Amino acid sequence: MRKAKWVAAAAGVVLLVAGCGSEGGSGKRDGGSSAGSSAGSTAGGGSEAGGGDSPDAAAVEKEIEAAATAAGFVQDASGEDVPAELKDCMVSWTADAEKAADPKKSYDATVKTLSGGGWKEGQSTEQSGSTIKTLNKGTWSLKASSHGAAGFSIVMFIGTDKTAKCEALFRADLEKNKKP
Template sequence: MRKAKWVAAAAGVVLLVAGCGGEGGSGKNKGGSSSESATGSTTGGSEAGGGDSPDAAAVEKEIEAAATAAGFVQDSSGKGVPEGLKTCMVSWTADAEKAADPKKSYDATVKTLSGGGWTEGGPGTEQAGSTIKTLNKGTWSLKASNHGATGFSIVMFIGTDNTPQCEALFKADLEKNKKP
């Protein structure tokens, strides 16, 4: 039960940081890369990204490939992305307990993504056993987070598409879920 509370708290922090207007959230392709995803799928040019941008399925495949190559398996016990946001958001959580060294696997995953056309959007944040890095590709921003302390480790990758259409969907979802 205690681990579940930590997972929920860490997910809340990541989602807060990954929100629509977070660092790298302008939708600009900071690295200038116009390379296609590993699957070759793109949504075409976008006024927000200024070039080719992967779709949600391609982003998820890239994260899955990089994370599993680094020694992670997906923890599918968490909540998924809401149905109405699946074209605009990807969430991939590692079962960090099954990784030999979660920190090394996290670093290897970020390195693989960076070599696959994702560019780091700044130095990242490191504080109290947590690391959060922002990666950008086309109109997508990816928050890669590693939260570790004695007895638990949580590794998550949350990607959001920052096109105006997706920002409108995120805002509508927030309004729909507001408590009266």
């Protein structure tokens, strides 16, 4: 149960920093561009968010899986499932960091592999043992997060498609899940 609470907390941090169409967070920026706002303002399909052709959810998941497993991670089967109505717009891949020899090195290697595969690095935030990097490709924005402290490590990759269709589905999901 304790691990599930940490995973939920880490997911909340990633989503809070990711924001829905916002810059999110106030971390340092790599490069001079504002990748977060250009990704959030994408109105349709195409390549506005990260350049090049935009992959679909299956391709994004395959790229994350290949990069993460090559870096020494295995997927944590207890990671968060994406709701069925959002499967074309969102990908969530959680590493079983306890099985990695060095979770931080594996995280860095995964991000490096993704960057070499056409994902463009955007915003990067580091604070209190946590690192969250934004990577963009086509209309997709990927939050790569590594959270570690004494006794635990959580590594997650959450990708969202920033097309108008997906943004509408995300808003509808948020409304549906609002507590009265």
